[in-house]
Amino acid sequence: MARLVRRSLALLLVALAAPAPAAAAYPERPVTLICPFPAGGAMDIVARHLVEAMKPHFPRPITVVNRPGAAGTIGTAEVVQARPDGYTIGISALAVLTVQPHRTDLPYRGPDTYEPIVKLVNLPIVFAVRADSPARTMREFLDMARTAPGKLRVGSPGIGTILHLNLEALKLEARVDLTHVPFAGGAESVPALLGGHIDGLNAHPSEILPHVQAGKARVLAVYQEQRNPLFPDAPTFRELGYDITLGVYYLLIAPRGTPAPILAVLHDAARRALDEPSFVTMARTRGYVIDYKGPEALRQELWDSYRKNEALLRKLGLARP
Amino acid sequence: MSALEGVLYGFTVALAPANLLACFAGVLIGTVVGVLPGIGPIGAMALLLPSTFALTPTSALIMFAGIYYGAMYGGSTSSILVNVPGEAASVVTCLDGYQMARRGRAGAALAVAAVGSFVAGTLGVLGLVVVGVGLAGAALRFGPPEYCALTVMGLVVLSRLSGGSLARAGVMVAVGLALGTVGMEPMSGVSRFTFGAVALAQGIELVPVAMGLFGIAEILALAETRGTLPRVASVRLRALLPTREEWRRAVPAMLRGSGLGFLVGLVPGPAAVLSTFLSYAVERRLARRPEEFGHGAIEGVAGPEAANNGATAGALVPLLALGVPFAPATALLLAALVIHGVQPGPLLVSQHPELFYGVAASMWVGNAMLLILNLPLIGLFVSLLRLPQHLLLAGIVLLALVGTYSVNNSLLDLWVLVAMGVVGWGLRKLGFEPALIVLALVLGPMMEKTLRQTLFMARGDPWVVLARPLTLAMLLVAAAVVALPPALRAARRLAPVHAPARHP
Numbered sequence: 001m002a003r004l005v006r007r008s009l010a011l012l013l014v015a016l017a018a019p020a021p022a023a024a025a026y027p028e029r030p031v032t033l034i035c036p037f038p039a040g041g042a043m044d045i046v047a048r049h050l051v052e053a054m055k056p057h058f059p060r061p062i063t064v065v066n067r068p069g070a071a072g073t074i075g076t077a078e079v080v081q082a083r084p085d086g087y088t089i090g091i092s093a094l095a096v097l098t099v100q101p102h103r104t105d106l107p108y109r110g111p112d113t114y115e116p117i118v119k120l121v122n123l124p125i126v127f128a129v130r131a132d133s134p135a136r137t138m139r140e141f142l143d144m145a146r147t148a149p150g151k152l153r154v155g156s157p158g159i160g161t162i163l164h165l166n167l168e169a170l171k172l173e174a175r176v177d178l179t180h181v182p183f184a185g186g187a188e189s190v191p192a193l194l195g196g197h198i199d200g201l202n203a204h205p206s207e208i209l210p211h212v213q214a215g216k217a218r219v220l221a222v223y224q225e226q227r228n229p230l231f232p233d234a235p236t237f238r239e240l241g242y243d244i245t246l247g248v249y250y251l252l253i254a255p256r257g258t259p260a261p262i263l264a265v266l267h268d269a270a271r272r273a274l275d276e277p278s279f280v281t282m283a284r285t286r287g288y289v290i291d292y293k294g295p296e297a298l299r300q301e302l303w304d305s306y307r308k309n310e311a312l313l314r315k316l317g318l319a320r321p
Numbered sequence: 322m323s324a325l326e327g328v329l330y331g332f333t334v335a336l337a338p339a340n341l342l343a344c345f346a347g348v349l350i351g352t353v354v355g356v357l358p359g360i361g362p363i364g365a366m367a368l369l370l371p372s373t374f375a376l377t378p379t380s381a382l383i384m385f386a387g388i389y390y391g392a393m394y395g396g397s398t399s400s401i402l403v404n405v406p407g408e409a410a411s412v413v414t415c416l417d418g419y420q421m422a423r424r425g426r427a428g429a430a431l432a433v434a435a436v437g438s439f440v441a442g443t444l445g446v447l448g449l450v451v452v453g454v455g456l457a458g459a460a461l462r463f464g465p466p467e468y469c470a471l472t473v474m475g476l477v478v479l480s481r482l483s484g485g486s487l488a489r490a491g492v493m494v495a496v497g498l499a500l501g502t503v504g505m506e507p508m509s510g511v512s513r514f515t516f517g518a519v520a521l522a523q524g525i526e527l528v529p530v531a532m533g534l535f536g537i538a539e540i541l542a543l544a545e546t547r548g549t550l551p552r553v554a555s556v557r558l559r560a561l562l563p564t565r566e567e568w569r570r571a572v573p574a575m576l577r578g579s580g581l582g583f584l585v586g587l588v589p590g591p592a593a594v595l596s597t598f599l600s601y602a603v604e605r606r607l608a609r610r611p612e613e614f615g616h617g618a619i620e621g622v623a624g625p626e627a628a629n630n631g632a633t634a635g636a637l638v639p640l641l642a643l644g645v646p647f648a649p650a651t652a653l654l655l656a657a658l659v660i661h662g663v664q665p666g667p668l669l670v671s672q673h674p675e676l677f678y679g680v681a682a683s684m685w686v687g688n689a690m691l692l693i694l695n696l697p698l699i700g701l702f703v704s705l706l707r708l709p710q711h712l713l714l715a716g717i718v719l720l721a722l723v724g725t726y727s728v729n730n731s732l733l734d735l736w737v738l739v740a741m742g743v744v745g746w747g748l749r750k751l752g753f754e755p756a757l758i759v760l761a762l763v764l765g766p767m768m769e770k771t772l773r774q775t776l777f778m779a780r781g782d783p784w785v786v787l788a789r790p791l792t793l794a795m796l797l798v799a800a801a802v803v804a805l806p807p808a809l810r811a812a813r814r815l816a817p818v819h820a821p822a823r824h825p
Contacts, residue, residue: 038649039367040656048371048660066367067730069523070505070512077519104505104512107519153778159509181465181777184507184770187652188589191645197464197778206659210644210666285662 026086026262027060033252034082034090036075038068042204042286046121046250047091049282053273058265071158072096073106076253080108084255086262089117094249095162098305102319103160111302117252117263118270119293119301121283124247125163125223126231128208129200130193131216138221138240141200142174149177155189155198158182160318162248163202165309166223168316173242193217204248205230205287223247230287246305249291251298267295324450331678335686340383340679343376347384348687351391352694354408356399356702358536358717359724359738361408361528362392366653368727370660378661379676383683385657389650390442390633390684393593394691397434397626398702401427405536405717410593410629412531412759413601417614417621427703428561430622433571435695437627441579442688445634448583449641450681454670457642460587465774466786468589470795472768477799479598479760487803493753497761500525501769508770520733527591529725529734530762533741534748534755536721540714541746549710561699563619571623574604578627585628586635589647590767593632598760600628634684641669641677 033051037043044066051062067075072093079090101109108114127138135141145152156164159182171178181198183189186207193201194216201208202223209230211217219231225245227236237244252270254263273279274290283290293301313319334340354365365388373381396411401418414434421430448456463471480490503514504524515521543549563571578600585596604624605614614621637654639647644665646652658665663673670677705713725738745755779785786792 038652039370040653040660044370045656045660048374052374064371065730069729069731070519071510073505074519074523100510103510104522105517150780158507179777179780181774182508183774187646191461191589191639191643192464194643195461195464206664210664210668214667216667282662285664286659 026265027058029087030061030063031058031086032088033062033064034075034079034088035064035066036068036072036079036090036092036096037066039066041068042123042206043072043091043093043250045282045286046288049279050091050120050270050273053276053279054269056276057272058269071100071160073100073104077107079253080114080255082255084115084257084259086254086258086266089252089254089266091120091250092253093251094246094302094305095160097251097253098302098309099160099162099165099313101306102310102313104320110306111299112256114256115254115258115263116295116298116302117254118267118295119249119251119291119298120270120274121288122247122249122291123204123206123288124228125166125202126205126208126219126228126234127200127221127223128193128203128212128217128219130196131218133199133218135220138235138237141220142176145176145178150179152200153179153181153198154200154202155181155183155192156202157185157189160313162246163204165312166244166246167202168312169244169246170237170242172315173244209287228287247289263295327674327678328450328682330674331680331682332686334379334675334679335383335683339377340380340683341686343380343384344387344683344687345690347387348391348394348691348694350384351388351393352395352691354388354724355392355395355397355411356407357395357724358399358405358407358721359528359532360727361396361724362389363650363653364528364724364728365392366650366657370653370656373657373660378658378663378673379679381657381661382654382676382680383687385654386633386637386680386684387687389654390438390630390687391691393626393629393633394435394438394695396629397438397622398431399717400535401430401434401622402702402706403536403713403717404539405721406531409527409531409591409759410597410632411626412535412594412756413597413625414622415535416601416756417616417618420615420617421619421622424617426563426567426617426619427706428699429563429567429619431699431702432562432696433567433575433619433623434626435692435699437571437575437578437623438630439688439692440575441582441627441630442634442691443685444576444579445583445586445631446681446684446688449634449637449684450678453638454642456587457638460639460647461643463588465771465778466789466792467795469768469771469775470786470792470799471588472764472771474795474799475595475599476761476764476768477802479602479764480757481602481802485754489753490757493748493755493757494761497758498765500530500758501762501765507766508773520731523729523731523733525737525762526729526731526734527594527759527762528728529738530741531759532721532725533738534745534758536717537738537742538745538749538755540718541742542749543710543714545746561703567619571619574600574620574624575627577603577607578624579631581624582628582631583635586632587638587647589639591763592636592648593629593650594759594763596628596632597625598756600624637680641665641680643667644669 035044035047047064067078076092076096082088186203189201190207192198208217219234221237222228222234223244224236274292354360366385396407397414399405399407400411400414401422404415404419406412406415418430480494505512505522512522581600582596586592604620605611636648636651639645640651646655725734748755
């Protein structure tokens with residue numbers, strides 16, 4: 001018995017002593033990158049290209065593991081609850097981190113409950129109509145909405161997505177009544193627009209671009225700070241007088257308490273990966289904007305959205321009691 | 322490019338050595354994951370996605386399509402031999418395929434399944450090339466109200482699947498619908514029935530439920546009764562092939578299944594699974610001896626197995642003609658393209674003819690490969706039953722557990738698998754039909770989602786649904802299915818009063 005206790009104590013000491021040298025030699029073994037959305041989705045494709053592009057800058061393999069479900073909260077919760085040793089990190093998105101915590105009880109809340117590592121890409125949001133829509137411009141669409149309040153239907157990929165919140169912000173700022181129809185992802189909302197079941201749509205460029213090129217849809221305005229080179233004729237909402245520029249962005253996160261030197265190694269490798277030609281090409285063809293930000297600026301930006309989204313969700317009655 | 326020119330051009334693409342190899346790799350992997358319980362085409366494609374970096378977009382899509390339809394061939398094997406569905410679209414095949422095996426006709430069932438898959442696959446690709454683009458446009462006419470009515474009709478019509486009392490079927494459907502509400506609701510993100518557990522927010526998945534209710538339950542039942550799997554005396558090929566009478570009954574079912582499957586494939590949702598239920602219901606309705614269904618009717622194998630292959634071809638229509646994935650599996654096919662920077666859309670056929678026609682032609686090549694691959698394998702698969710039973714059963718349980726975990730890397734899925742195994746074992750004892758739980762779990766979430774979208778569109782006014790003729794028609798059919806049989810029975814009870822002479 002005494003020997004068992006002694007041995008256990010010795011093991012415990014070894015276990016306690018281990019993390020310090022491990023941090024110095026990081027990374028000693030492969031790293032798991034949890035992607036909280038299904039394989040083949042928009043985020044998964046960014047994750048896999050990122051991992052490819054990090055290869056020259058990171059001495060160990062990084063494996064993408066998909067843990068989809070519940071709008072990205074399950075995989076993100078798993079990252080937040082993982083051991084903070086730098087061997088489990090995650091990719092996540094703005095809405096997962098700054099909208100969902102206001103809606104359900106999750107193991108993470110504000111941006112101080114995890115470590116933001118690096119901001120990767122921004123997926124802009126655009127407003128599109130069918131090609132045969134009588135509205136030639138965004139102003140005409142809004143005027144149509146004013147003459148027939150509630151008659152025009154606008155789709156989003158789901159309640160509580162950034163694409164939905166931008167629509168609600170537009171309704172508030174432009175003082176128009178549009179009927180919001182939520183779908184389960186862009187793969188449902190785009191066909192609904194093309195089939196004439198809704199009159200307008202908030203979507204990502206990659207989802208709507210093939211239909212614009214085929215002459216089936218038109219982009220009327222973009223929720224961006226500058227015009228989108230894919231749709232040069234579409235003004236920004238800021239130009240129209242509505243200051244809505246939020247896009248969806250993807251970032252890397254680590255569990256809270258991951259040692260700073262380890263976070264620095266991950267940050268540096270990911271930052272260099274953003275400049276790799278393969279990653280740049282992927283971003284351009286998919287309509288993603290590479291948008292680097294370091295941990296401090298990123299945490300600030302997350303706090304900003306976290307608070308703004310809480311206020312907006314309360315106003316819409318979508319926040320949890 | 323006309324369709325004929327396109328197809329000829331497609332064959333030059335599909336027969337290029339690299340693409341031929343990709344096609345073979347795809348159908349082989351598809352067959353294997355189809356046979357293995359738990360892991361299905363979706364899991365396999367998700368696992369293989371990183372490897373497609375090394376391929377051209379065309380080869381990647383050819384390989385992934387091969388996995389998708391190849392799995393439909395393989396899925397029937399384990400359903401027929403051991404009553405364990407190889408993947409979700411083979412649940413219905415268990416109903417009669419396994420009964421055929423018990424009567425010593427395992428070889429015939431496997432042969433009919435393989436030939437049915439081939440017929441449907443070949444006809445489906447023809448449909449894709451000839452009418453695909455036009456049909457995709459028609460599919461867009463279906464909005465949330467139409468889909469809602471379609472799911473209501475589907476649920477009502479298909480719940481009469483295996484006969485039995487309406488009340489018993491209703492209980493099973495209710496259980497399936499209830500299971501479908503667990504987890505985070507996909508449109509609004511509200512968590513339901515999670516009891517504060519983050520893990521439950523992902524919801525109850527189809528794969529572990531189907532594997533548990535059929536596979537694990539069957540193994541539990543065998544273990545309990547010390548029963549045996551079907552024994553096959555001879556594995557000579559000739560004795561395994563269907564008789565002339567069996568062919569006569571199977572071929573029309575295959576053709577109907579092919580057509581139905583293709584059309585269902587155009588509808589969003591897990592089309593392959595739905596198409597098998599629909600085909601089974603149709604065959605039962607048309608059969609001269611419907612009482613044979615559930616006891617080894619060959620039409621009940623031929624129809625659904627053709628339908629799930631037809632559905633894979635149909636599901637490619639919205640993907641290749643519009644660039645929109647309607648089903649979870651085609652979303653992964655899309656991923657194999659976008660990972661290479663190809664974003665399919667309405668212009669895919671004209672901008673990337675090598676992709677569209679190459680993939681179509683490769684599907685003919687792949688289906689031929691699968692037929693050649695599968696017919697000789699029948700003897701091999703059937704002789705698997707000669708393995709010591711305890712090893713075979715333990716192996717199946719292990720494969721089901723590993724396969725189920727690999728789909729989502731989720732521990733919850735494993736608990737669901739085990740729990741559903743116990744539930745399925747209990748349901749058999751009580752004489753309930755567990756296939757209806759699977760059906761309701763597929764249709765329930767679609768019905769709820771489209772109903773809510775309809776109400777959003779109409780700002781809460783349900784009568785708008787009735788103003789759309791197609792919706793109204795489908796709802797009337799559903800109402801008739803519920804109301805007519807009792808009405809007819811009542812009429813028959815009254816009839817003797819008016820015509821007493823016929824019953825002296």
